[in-house]
Amino acid sequence: MRVKHLGRVDYAPALEAMRHFTATRRDDTDDEIWLLEHPPVYTLGQAGRPEHLLPAGRASGIPLVNIDRGGQITYHGPGQLVAYLLIDLARRRLKVRELVNLMEQAIIDCLAEYGLAAERKPGAPGVYIDGAKIGALGLRVRNGHSYHGLALNVDVDLAPFGWINPCGYEGLQTIRLKDFGVADDVAAVGERLLAHLLRRLPPVDAGRRAVSPDVPAGA
Template structure:
């Protein structure tokens, strides 16, 4: 289901359109998908952190943070939610997503942690390499964007940038730490963990979709 990557910009524009059209009763949604190879530059992004992009395009983004890489084999978990309805601030939202990833990885026997000084999820056993990145945008009381979890993607493009603005930051992926696992399975495990951490109703359990997932608000 998640092996047909999508271009970044149309998905980004769809998130903006969903957020702008959402009303007080619009259910929250998760979108699970993979992207075609792209470097995305967040609102705090500095051009000097893009070292040698080569043939991979650079796309602007209105999420927070610096430059990162997305590509096939990386699970994107976009959270489109009413943060006022959740009663959460941005820091609590980020922490909830980090804990959901940590919980999911623990189920695969991977011990991971969050860092207060640098949003994301890190693996101490791999030299504190980063296995998941987070970036959010809040507009009209709703958030969009979300997290990127490295499942089985090629890590080489990260050497062409300073990931998240950190020179030499090492990256990790699930398959190197826990063996082969399908992207669909990771999405199916991650969705209920996000619901628990954000206080959302537990989602139904059909296979995750490549495009927007079922509403869960």
């Protein structure tokens, strides 16, 4: 597993880099996790409905990027930890749903270190505290290889979430670690979350090859 700390990266080149990595990787290519932040951007998933970008969002000047992950619309911005997981699923004996569960559990475990009781919500991928969303997920699996990943709100400006229906849910409240008195910055939270991701990812089985279908997933 290779881990890359990329700092703040514009969304479009990060997406292109993920696609290029996935399209050109070989059976012996190491899996990678990228930790980064994005400048303000809205992203709309493959089956996303544009009406979930509300008039205030359209007037905000924040760019909207249509992308190939699952899920609806979400916001990325400074102060939000983004982790992209570029994983050969079959080589780690993982199914898509198992990877989604793994990412959710890694966030839940990370938040528990801060004394926060987070949970899943049936039918709505992501991580929640008392019904408010603090972590979002979105994946694409192509030829058995995943890309995209997760976003965890650390000290991000929450106002742009109010200008959309987050993940397609009208009135869904979004929250951040800062609201609970957590002073760690994105980099520090990233190291904690990374440890949980690495602990939960199954080891590589070198005898397996990826044959999974092309699948979007997330929210």
